[in-house]
Amino acid sequence: MPFALHVRLRHGRYDAGGMQPGSLEWPPHPARVFCALVASAQCQEDWDALGWLERSGSPQVWADASVSATRIDSYVVTNQVEARGGSQTWPGRTNGARSRASVTPEGEDFAVIWPEAVVPAEVLARLQRMAFGVPYVGRSTSQSEVTAATVLPGERQGWTRWAPSHVRAAQVCDLRVPYPGYVEALREVYDLGGRAWEVARAVPYAPLVDEQPVAEPVRLPWDDLMIWGFERPRARIGGDQVLRFTTVLRKAVLDHVGTDVPPQVSGHGADDRAHVAFLALPDVGHGHADGHLLGVALALPRDMPAEEWKRLVRAVAGEDRLAWLAPWSKRKSIELRYGADPRRRTLAVQTWRGSTGGSRSWVTATPMVTDGMIRARRNVEDLVAKSLLRVGCPEPVELEVSPAPLIEGAIWRPRCENVPRNRLANRPMVHVRVRFDRPVVGPLLAGSLRYLGLGLFVPVGDEA
Numbered sequence: 001m002p003f004a005l006h007v008r009l010r011h012g013r014y015d016a017g018g019m020q021p022g023s024l025e026w027p028p029h030p031a032r033v034f035c036a037l038v039a040s041a042q043c044q045e046d047w048d049a050l051g052w053l054e055r056s057g058s059p060q061v062w063a064d065a066s067v068s069a070t071r072i073d074s075y076v077v078t079n080q081v082e083a084r085g086g087s088q089t090w091p092g093r094t095n096g097a098r099s100r101a102s103v104t105p106e107g108e109d110f111a112v113i114w115p116e117a118v119v120p121a122e123v124l125a126r127l128q129r130m131a132f133g134v135p136y137v138g139r140s141t142s143q144s145e146v147t148a149a150t151v152l153p154g155e156r157q158g159w160t161r162w163a164p165s166h167v168r169a170a171q172v173c174d175l176r177v178p179y180p181g182y183v184e185a186l187r188e189v190y191d192l193g194g195r196a197w198e199v200a201r202a203v204p205y206a207p208l209v210d211e212q213p214v215a216e217p218v219r220l221p222w223d224d225l226m227i228w229g230f231e232r233p234r235a236r237i238g239g240d241q242v243l244r245f246t247t248v249l250r251k252a253v254l255d256h257v258g259t260d261v262p263p264q265v266s267g268h269g270a271d272d273r274a275h276v277a278f279l280a281l282p283d284v285g286h287g288h289a290d291g292h293l294l295g296v297a298l299a300l301p302r303d304m305p306a307e308e309w310k311r312l313v314r315a316v317a318g319e320d321r322l323a324w325l326a327p328w329s330k331r332k333s334i335e336l337r338y339g340a341d342p343r344r345r346t347l348a349v350q351t352w353r354g355s356t357g358g359s360r361s362w363v364t365a366t367p368m369v370t371d372g373m374i375r376a377r378r379n380v381e382d383l384v385a386k387s388l389l390r391v392g393c394p395e396p397v398e399l400e401v402s403p404a405p406l407i408e409g410a411i412w413r414p415r416c417e418n419v420p421r422n423r424l425a426n427r428p429m430v431h432v433r434v435r436f437d438r439p440v441v442g443p444l445l446a447g448s449l450r451y452l453g454l455g456l457f458v459p460v461g462d463e464a
Helices: 029-036 046-052 121-132 182-191 239-257 308-316 347-354 380-389
Strands: 003-009 060-063 067-081 092-104 109-114 145-149 159-164 173-174 202-207 222-230 277-282 291-302 334-338 359-364 395-402 429-441 457-459
Touching: 003 029, 003 121, 029 046, 029 121, 029 145, 029 173, 046 182, 121 145, 173 239, 173 308, 222 308, 222 347, 239 277, 239 291, 239 308, 239 334, 291 308, 380 395, 380 429
Parallel strands: none
Antiparallel strands: 003 109, 003 145, 060 109, 060 159, 067 092, 159 202, 173 202, 222 291, 222 334, 277 291, 359 429, 359 457, 395 429
C-alpha cells in the first residue's frame, strides 16, 4: 500500500532555492516537503510519525518536466548590526543583496511517493493532521495545500517520475531526502538557530523512463575536502597568489602536525601513494567570477590510514585548530573560518567534487603543469592526457588545451616568483577542458604541481 504526499501550489508557483545560491529547485526535494511537516508537529506522537516516515527510504517525486523559471535580484534587510547601518527603515541594520529563484510548472501540483510503504493507521492519522496544517512549501510566498493519503494521485500528462538512481541517466540530479535520524538532527540544529540545509543529505535522482545503465563512476585518489574560508571583510586576493597561499598553507599544516609527520602529509616516503593536496580556491564558474581567492582547502587521499587521517584532522581542526595564515607577514595575517559553506559556491564541497554520481566534463580552475616534458614527437595534448591517466582518470574522449582560461574566473598564471623553476623546465603550463567516456567523482587534480594547487579542475555540467 503506497503512501503519498500530494502538494497543490495555490498560486501555481514554487518558490524555493536550490543547493547553490541563486539557483532554482526543481524537481522539488522530498526533504523540503518533510520539513514542512516538521513545522506542523506539536506532540511526541507527531514526532514518532515523522520518525516512521524518515525510516521509509527515499521516495519518488512525480512532477512536471517542463517549467518556466524566474529570478528576482533585490536588497533586503539582514540581521547584521553595524553602527553606520545601511537600511533607511531599520537603523543599525544592514542591507544585503539576495537573488531568489522560482519556477512555474505547467500544472499546479506535484507528489512525493513512497510506493512500497505500509502505513500504520495511527501514523497515517498523525501525518494527515500535520499535512493539513502546512501553509506553504519552500518560501512563505509559495502557499500550498498538502494532503497525505494511501492512494496514488491521478497521474497527469506531463508528469515525470523521478526516483533514486544508482546508474547514470541523461537528467540525473541530486535531491535532498529525509534519512534515519533526520528529525533529531533538525530539532538540534533549529535549537541552535541553524538552518535545515546544514544537516541535509542528497542522493542522485533520475527519471524512471530515461535511465541508461553505464559504467560505475571513476573515483579518484582524493576523497575528503577540508575547507577554510577567508574571514570577511578584507581586500580581494588575486588568483595569481595561488602558489604563495598553498605553500604557506602546507607549512602551517606541517607546523600544526608537529613531529613524525605522516608521509602522505609531508610528501616524503609516499611516492607510490597520493599525497595530501594543498589548495587555494578561486572564485570561478559563474558570470561575474573574477578568480580572486576565497579560501584554502586540503584534499585528503582516499587510501590514507585511519589513524593518520584522524591525527591530521585533530591537528588542524581540533582544539589548537588552524585559524590564520601569514602569506606575507604575521602583521598581515588572514583569519580563517573552518567548514564548507554551501551558500558560497567556491566554498562548497560539491563545487569541486561534482554531483554524487560524478561528472563527465571538467575544466581547469588553475593552470596545469604537465608531468612530462616537451620532446620530439610529443605534443601538449599527449602530455596532458598522460597526466590525467596518471591520477586515475579514464581515457579522455574530448580534450581541449589552451594557454588562456576556459571558464569564467579561472586563474591565468601564478606569479612568476612563486613558481619553482625546476618544475617548469620544458613543461608547458596550460588550461584544459576534458570530457571522459564515463563520470568521474572529484576532486580532480593533475599535473606536476597538483599537490600545491595547480591543475585543479572544476566539473562543468552533470550531463551523461
